[in-house]
Amino acid sequence: MSKLLDRFRYFKQKGDSFAEGHGQVYNTNRDWEDGYRQRWQYDKIVRSTHGVNCTGSCSWKIYVKNGLVTWETQQTDYPRTRPDLPNHEPRGCPRGASYSWYLYSANRLKYPLVRKVLLEMWRDALAQHSDPVEAWSALMTDGEKSKTYKAQRGRGGFVRASWKEMNQLIAAANIWTIKNYGPDRVAGFSPIPAMSMVSYAAGTRYLSLLGGTCLSFYDWYCDLPPASPMTWGEQTDVPESADWYNSSYLIAWGSNVPQTRTPDAHFFTEVRYKGTKTVAITPDYSEVAKLTDQWLAPKQGTDSALAMAMGHVILNEFHLKNPSDYFLSYARQYTDMPMLVLLEPREDGSYVPGRQLRAADLTDCLGEENNPEWKTVACNQAGELVVPNGSIGFRWGEKGKWNLEQKAAGTPTELNLSLLDRHDAVLDVAFPYFGGVENPHFRHVKQDDVLLHKVPVKTLTLADGRQLPVASVYDLTLAHYGLDRGLDDVNCARDYGDVRAYSPAWAEQICGVPRSEIEKIAREFGENAHKTHGRSMIIVGAGMNHWYHMDMNYRGLINMLVFCGCVGQTGGGWAHYVGQEKLRPQTGWAPLAFALDWHRPPRQMNSTSYFYNHASQWRYEKLQVSELLSPLADASQYSGQLIDFNVRAERMGWLPSSPQLAINPLRIADEAKRAGQSEQAWTVDALKSGKLRMACEDPDSGSNHPRNMFIWRSNLLGSSGKGHEYMLRYLLGTESGIQGEPLSDAEDRPEELEWRNAALEGKLDLLVTLDFRMSSTCLFSDIVLPTATWYEKDDMNTSDMHPFIHPLSAAVDPAWESKSDWEIYKGIAKTFSDLCVGHLGQETDVVLQPLQHDSPGELAAGEVRDWKKGECDLIPGQTAPQIVSVQRDYPAVYERFTSVGPLLEKLGNGGKGISWNTDKEVDLLRRLNYTKADGAAKGQPMINSAIDAAEVILTLAPETNGQVAVKAWQALGEFTGRDHTHLARPKEEEKIRFRDIQAQPRKIISSPTWSGLEDEHVSYNAGYTNVHELIPWRTLSGRQQLYQDHPWMRAFGESFCAYRPPVDTRSVQNLEHIPSNGFPEKALNFLTPHQKWGIHSTYSDNLLMLTLSRGGPIVWMSEEDARELGIEDNDWIEVFNANGALTARAVVSQRVPAGMTMMYHAQERLVNIPGSEVTGQRGGIHNSVTRVSPKPTHMIGGYAQLAYGFNYYGTVGSNRDEFIMVRKMNKVNWLDDEGRDQVQEATK
Structure with missing residues (x-):
């Protein structure tokens, strides 16, 4: 009864006062504390992590109560470091600590969703055609229906559907597309396998068994620094963050360590107590600038000028x-x-x-x-x-x-x-x-x-x-x-x-840094390296790599390091950190991911060229090749547009193609048989005669474009999709905010492509996205499939920041009807195998493979010769792509998806140019995973579950299987003539299993796949084995290649590193048709660094992070520019150019220099976004005002280190040369209800 009375304030007696009446003592019931205690109770703790591509790769304790995740905290049981080095923990950040909010939030995807208009059309078609493939055919051949549902993309209208029905629709679409156009018209995009490598492999394994196209990510994300392949023949290899502690001079150049490398920042702060000098080089006053002894602020985009001047001092x-x-x-x-x-x-x-x-x-x-x-x-x-x-x-x-x-x-x-x-x-x-x-x-x-x-x-x-x-x-x-x-x-x-x-003095005039500071830092950097034999290090951020001439920025500072002998030395070298690129058990993962155990080679495509082509961004290209050429080059030899160079590169086998040929590749075998030729001979003759063309030469023909696309583990349309508005119009066929005009008759048009005035719109017939939350990409998809969260599935995670492999674990079962990526693709594969009978059987597929790095093909193209111009004969694998026949068994896709194929025993495994026998490892998998009892894969090891898939990776990889590591080092020794097996012998009997890493993160084993050592005595540092084991870099000279002598490199003036200013994309020209809103406008540089309240787009819609931030899109600008434009802090502004428009609030800050803006990227178009005055549509994302312009020198192939490899080398999606027009908004229209728009003044 007393508790009831306690609830009535009238009956409560006043207690004593204190502090002269300012405080009051009450006698109250404290039962409310029980709710707080119960909130933090738990039944068990499970180890997992976040597959979010942040490089942190932090191990977390997941607390579970009554089958629900209640909260998470950081794990603190990483294997210890040596006595003179701080331990790795604590690792984590506020973003990761908020992840459990997603599991049961309104943002969570609970069931398969499909756009209602498409579902109704599909069900009507099924009512008329009992065969689902015929039903999809009826939809695709009705142009009006196809156009109708595509136009609804991004406009809502999702309804719940069953897994069975969606698997049937997806499989039918894939089968019809393969049958009528070819498997290379089915593509998939997923980034950064290291963050959840089994989940990545699920989708690419399915695609590769079909013969579909796996799209790259590292180059598209602009995380790939081409300077690394150019100099070292290595995609990217960098020191672990613990090696920062071994440095005695640290420069953080464009890397905002505390904000974007939060779990590792303690090494940066700890090393200062040893006396290490730290320097920050950033155009804005960032968080890392507060940590360092000295801050240099060069004009954005002029970093190579600063690096060249420092190199001048060091050399002198x-x-x-x-x-x-x-x-x-x-x-x-x-x-x-x-x-x-x-x-x-x-x-x-x-x-x-x-x-x-x-x-x-x-x-x-x-x-x-x-x-x-x-x-x-x-x-x-x-x-x-x-x-x-x-x-x-x-x-x-x-x-x-x-x-x-x-x-x-x-x-x-x-x-x-x-x-x-x-x-x-x-x-x-x-x-x-x-x-x-x-x-x-x-x-x-x-x-x-x-x-x-x-x-x-x-x-x-x-x-x-x-x-x-x-x-x-x-x-x-x-x-x-x-x-x-x-x-x-x-x-x-x-x-x-x-x-x-x-x-x-020259650099001071270019970048604004006083010459005295340039001399001082360069002298100190060199002096330290001289005294310590190379312990000077530069931590590099991706921002420097997002400029068009990114390789000049990077080569400038790489030269500094090479001049000082820092690369390959503990505590020294090049520390480039971007996405979570380091897939440590890479050679064990690749056969699983690309079905190399069943078919070789897979179809792989560089995404930058792919989206530049198929999103028709090339139609709007204003950057001329003549602006890029060296004054020493013969301009007559380098005519055409940027897309022409890409087409030539594809034709000569330098770059991959997708789709590959203007014919269904499954039909070539029949054509060749009728002609009495092999598939390769028929293809060669058809290309030479002009009977057959490369698909890239006529992308708008109606048959040479992608038709089905899968997106998983990615937010392509909300994060990485440069040229966002072009994707909406040309790939999706929905409304877009493009303000510019395509090339006119008066302008130079491409030479190698067939120009069609009516560009195709809505090229994708089906867009399927897998995600755990409703992202921007989901909003534009036809079908959305709910995946398990990172606390609901089994997977593995590695990073370049530390040497451990550790798991994602299913702490609880997937909520509602969500499934893991492995189970989703397994289900689609099963339905595909059932439905394809009668449409697809055992087929011969003809695959074009570019001249590959780490193969004899990298010696193929010593000269630039184009067979189509009569400069040479068409010789597959030398002057053109390899042409390979691959036997596919479509009814057996499911059996092959769920088993290890025979090629591992027949051909072995390997990576980066070396190979070894895997018979023992496959036999071990038979004992671990059991074998198929019957069917197309009888006797082969099973891969039924995600844990089975993880065991395949762990068993095959030298980084997690000591016996394989020894074999790998032996294989390398055959090339070098030196014994390297001593690097793995001490761990020869070690085999890491999935349950081992669930118990504790495990340090991997040294492998020739990488250029550093996992050793008790040294921290991992890239290039260490090159310097100390005398293993050559994979370059022309076998050494660090400072001089790039390929004819295109010389023609474009980049044989040596040089300062090249940002290019003029002309994105703020010819905008006279956009009416003024009464406020002044100004052109400013548009930068998109990584944000504080999210990891890419993840967490940007998380309530906890929204509460800590301003809760919606923001653009930072200088006080000087804001005054000129009449903008105050928190005003609504509009940002626009020829590519599109976005709306956001202004953050006016003295930390931003005049002339530039910063919109921390991937702020999603889900929260607090009003309509645009320019487009009349809801405001876009940061990529609404960007467009890709590829660089010809990144298209080179077949030339030693300048040869294509998936995510290794190729065109890169830069965006920081873009300029935007900024103005204060006049009216803010929320577009909440048609006809009853909520309009407010654009004030705070």
């Missing part, structure tokens, strides 16, 4: 004035700087650097018989020409010489860096200069566009009788950097105050 002070023995010794053995370069004469008497000298250029090939065209040449200390070990020619066709031992022809040799002391002449050598390009938004320093520098040379008589001068890469580098060596070079800087490329 530590290579010329006070030479560091360590730096010079490192350069001789581990870089291409001793290699000789042919100099080609110009009409004015000067010379221009050509390609690197090869053994084949000289009489008798200097005794080299195997691949002499691919063996680089240097001078030894005696001035003799030698062919040092390690170049790419030693990698293929012979054994035992592909190493970095200081030998040539089996004899010890020390290479000579410079010809200065042994030169025959000093010649004028021409270098392109781009720093004088005028841009109204960026500073420039006017100088001649061709700079002549004095270079010491040696004259050689070549095998063909010509006499040509050669110079070393080292001498050319010193000249290019503008260093005075006493050669009367008028274009060299006499001192640091001389405004000549690339002096500190």
